[in-house]
Amino acid sequence: MAPYVTEFDLYEPQSADDRQFAIQKIAVVGSGSWGTALARIAALNAAEKKGFNHEVRMWVREREIPGQGLLTDVINSSHVNHRYLPDVPLPHNLVAVSELVNVVKDATLIVLVVPHQFLTPVLEELSKPGVLATDARAISAIKGVEVAGDQIYTFPWLIEQKLGIPCSALGGANIAMEVAQSEFCETTIGVPSKDDAALWHAVFDSPMFRVHPIEDVAGVSLSGALKNVVALAAGFVDGMGYGGNTKAAILRIGLLEMAAFTKEFFPSSSSLTFSHHSAGVADLITTSFGGRNRKCAEAFIKTGKTFAQLEHELLKGQKLQGVATAEETYQFLHARGRTEGYPLFTKVYKISFEGMDPKTLFDDL
Amino acid sequence: MAPYVTEFDLYEPQSADDRQFAIQKIAVVGSGSWGTALARIAALNAAEKKGFNHEVRMWVREREIPGQGLLTDVINSSHVNHRYLPDVPLPHNLVAVSELVNVVKDATLIVLVVPHQFLTPVLEELSKPGVLATDARAISAIKGVEVAGDQIYTFPWLIEQKLGIPCSALGGANIAMEVAQSEFCETTIGVPSKDDAALWHAVFDSPMFRVHPIEDVAGVSLSGALKNVVALAAGFVDGMGYGGNTKAAILRIGLLEMAAFTKEFFPSSSSLTFSHHSAGVADLITTSFGGRNRKCAEAFIKTGKTFAQLEHELLKGQKLQGVATAEETYQFLHARGRTEGYPLFTKVYKISFEGMDPKTLFDDL
Numbered sequence: 051m052a053p054y055v056t057e058f059d060l061y062e063p064q065s066a067d068d069r070q071f072a073i074q075k076i077a078v079v080g081s082g083s084w085g086t087a088l089a090r091i092a093a094l095n096a097a098e099k100k101g102f103n104h105e106v107r108m109w110v111r112e113r114e115i116p117g118q119g120l121l122t123d124v125i126n127s128s129h130v131n132h133r134y135l136p137d138v139p140l141p142h143n144l145v146a147v148s149e150l151v152n153v154v155k156d157a158t159l160i161v162l163v164v165p166h167q168f169l170t171p172v173l174e175e176l177s178k179p180g181v182l183a184t185d186a187r188a189i190s191a192i193k194g195v196e197v198a199g200d201q202i203y204t205f206p207w208l209i210e211q212k213l214g215i216p217c218s219a220l221g222g223a224n225i226a227m228e229v230a231q232s233e234f235c236e237t238t239i240g241v242p243s244k245d246d247a248a249l250w251h252a253v254f255d256s257p258m259f260r261v262h263p264i265e266d267v268a269g270v271s272l273s274g275a276l277k278n279v280v281a282l283a284a285g286f287v288d289g290m291g292y293g294g295n296t297k298a299a300i301l302r303i304g305l306l307e308m309a310a311f312t313k314e315f316f317p318s319s320s321s322l323t324f325s326h327h328s329a330g331v332a333d334l335i336t337t338s339f340g341g342r343n344r345k346c347a348e349a350f351i352k353t354g355k356t357f358a359q360l361e362h363e364l365l366k367g368q369k370l371q372g373v374a375t376a377e378e379t380y381q382f383l384h385a386r387g388r389t390e391g392y393p394l395f396t397k398v399y400k401i402s403f404e405g406m407d408p409k410t411l412f413d414d415l
Numbered sequence: 416m417a418p419y420v421t422e423f424d425l426y427e428p429q430s431a432d433d434r435q436f437a438i439q440k441i442a443v444v445g446s447g448s449w450g451t452a453l454a455r456i457a458a459l460n461a462a463e464k465k466g467f468n469h470e471v472r473m474w475v476r477e478r479e480i481p482g483q484g485l486l487t488d489v490i491n492s493s494h495v496n497h498r499y500l501p502d503v504p505l506p507h508n509l510v511a512v513s514e515l516v517n518v519v520k521d522a523t524l525i526v527l528v529v530p531h532q533f534l535t536p537v538l539e540e541l542s543k544p545g546v547l548a549t550d551a552r553a554i555s556a557i558k559g560v561e562v563a564g565d566q567i568y569t570f571p572w573l574i575e576q577k578l579g580i581p582c583s584a585l586g587g588a589n590i591a592m593e594v595a596q597s598e599f600c601e602t603t604i605g606v607p608s609k610d611d612a613a614l615w616h617a618v619f620d621s622p623m624f625r626v627h628p629i630e631d632v633a634g635v636s637l638s639g640a641l642k643n644v645v646a647l648a649a650g651f652v653d654g655m656g657y658g659g660n661t662k663a664a665i666l667r668i669g670l671l672e673m674a675a676f677t678k679e680f681f682p683s684s685s686s687l688t689f690s691h692h693s694a695g696v697a698d699l700i701t702t703s704f705g706g707r708n709r710k711c712a713e714a715f716i717k718t719g720k721t722f723a724q725l726e727h728e729l730l731k732g733q734k735l736q737g738v739a740t741a742e743e744t745y746q747f748l749h750a751r752g753r754t755e756g757y758p759l760f761t762k763v764y765k766i767s768f769e770g771m772d773p774k775t776l777f778d779d780l
Binding site for chain 2: 225235326328339
């Protein structure tokens with residue numbers, strides 16, 4: 051074993067079949083780029099490993115594709131999700147299903163990977179009596195956090211509350227298309243128990259998608275949300291034309307703010323999640339060099355347009371994750387009287403929404 | 416104070432004049448890009464802050480510049496180091512001096528920033544009786560390590576042994592030209608004592624060059640050497656055409672190997688140096704996205720040329736730092752029977768020198 055394995059990693063999951071679980075049935079609720087990429091891996095593993103039901107169902111919101119028929123039929127006959135994961139062949143045991151109750155029927159492992167704003171109605175449906183198996187577990191691959199006044203919640207916590215089942219969190223340096231093309235990468239799964247670690251590791255781990263379970267659901271969830279705020283700062287740096295030193299400094303400071311924020315408001319979390327794991331430092335790097343938050347933030351500086359304008363022009367009106375999270379995080383910190391403890395997050399908000407001069411980004415960091 | 420300040424940072428240096436040191440005289444031994452950039456900052460601070468002798472001397476190896484006279488005269492009249500830091504005006508209190516003994520005469524603060532291979536003759540000269548002031552201190556900004564069989568030494572350790580004075584280490588995400596252009600950045604100074612922290616902080620800290628002293632000389636030294644090995648791996652990833660996920664995974668794994676290596680062979684070092692400080696994670700990011708180690712490693716994959724060929728073609732025969740360190744580190748680990756503990760370092764060596772297939776980089780990480 052490499053000497054740099056942390057105490058977290060010592061918690062090495064056994065494979066699900068070694069532990070003699072009942073046969074597991076996987077359902078994926080969501081079919082965007084990331085949902086489809088995760089569903090592909092889960093289906094490949096379900097087909098190959100012992101202990102899984104062969105068929106993996108993926109929820110697809112039904113619609114008519116002009117000249118081709120229903121979307122589920124198109125996906126199930128072509129075995130490609132043309133819109134969200136073009137040119138990537140999907141395994142034949144991955145089946146697109148339009149009725150949510152049929153997706154999760156008898157499923158023991160529910161992967162939740164819908165856009166943030168669809169979570170509430172999905173949980174509403176799943177919480178109805180008889181929809182979920184009593185021994186089901188969930189995992190959230192949804193980025194973001196939920197803020198209400200001076201309260202902040204992770205999605206796994208909301209899912210556990212609403213569905214009454216354990217919920218893990220998945221995050222890491224995982225650009226969907228690269229994962230789908232089997233480029234080597236790692237992901238982190240924050241789990242509430244050793245059983246969750248063993249099962250989710252079995253669902254997702256493969257030679258080119260290395261899964262590291264850690265006992266920090268909140269850390270994995272918060273990192274996935276807050277990295278996008280830091281990526282905006284990285285985009286501001288790019289937009290102002292500064293080089294690698296400045297960007298690396300902003301990433302370093304941002305990573306420390308991410309860890310400190312999570313530790314302050316979720317005290318059972320671990321700063322190792324940020325410093326040592328894919329969900330922390332690696333995801334931050336990928337997002338701050340390649341992601342669309344960085345890109346839009348660069349355009350924000352260079353064009354002088356508002357984020358609302360840029361979202362309209364570049365994202366067809368879709369809300370930019372980092373901007374939404376920067377706003378929510380700021381409002382939460384403001385409600386708690388703690389903005390001064392997080393100068394980078396606070397400045398990203400003020401530059402984004404209050405016309406603060408981006409050159410002041412570096413003051414008092 | 417921001418909540419993410421670590422125990423290291425609590426060790427906040429007072430300014431040198433608050434502590435009522437004798438007047439300090441700064442000497443910079445070296446005048447390449449990085450030496451000149453550091454000398455510029457030191458001279459700006461010496462001119463502005465209390466407690467410093469106004470003049471800062473910088474060692475320049477004398478030569479005739481055709482049609483312009485002696486190099487020291489050219490630098491001292493133009494106040495530019497045209498060859499190594501073109502277009503950057505240097506403060507007039509920074510004086511180029513060709514005789515090493517005159518550079519360090521009466522100096523209490525010696526900045527050593529010569530290329531690795533010149534360190535031995537420089538130390539030979541400085542160690543002669545009467546050359547250094549008895550109360551002098553040194554700081555090393557030299558990248559690399561010294562390996563002899565199964566022994567490994569940092570440059571600050573060698574400097575302390577040879578000169579009998581305390582030696583700190585400086586490292587961080589610091590591309591010389593960006594520092595010289597006053598782009599915001601951070602640096603880390605590993606110090607042996609609180610007095611060293613206060614003095615070196617005063618020498619270098621400025622609004623756009625933030626200095627964080629930490630009590631880890633070995634960590635700062637080793638990080639500056641080992642990051643270049645990881646940057647080669649990052650270049651291999653780029654050369655093979657993989658994307659951000661894979662590169663971030665390699666950086667994450669590399670950072671853990673860097674910290675583990677340092678902890679194993681320099682047990683008093685701290686893993687926080689790698690995870691939290693500019694000399695660690697930030698320097699690794701900058702080097703792995705922008706540096707010439709990365710660039711040459713990408714070319715190594717794409718062209719199929721050896722590193723010796725690439726050094727000849729791209730670096731005028733100069734040895735690539737990461738390649739030298741990869742070789743030394745491997746030889747050291749091999750002598751210690753510890754190669755299997757550091758799979759990434761070992762593979763970088765074998766890909767670089769033994770024709771190992773670069774696609775195996777990801778196996779068993």
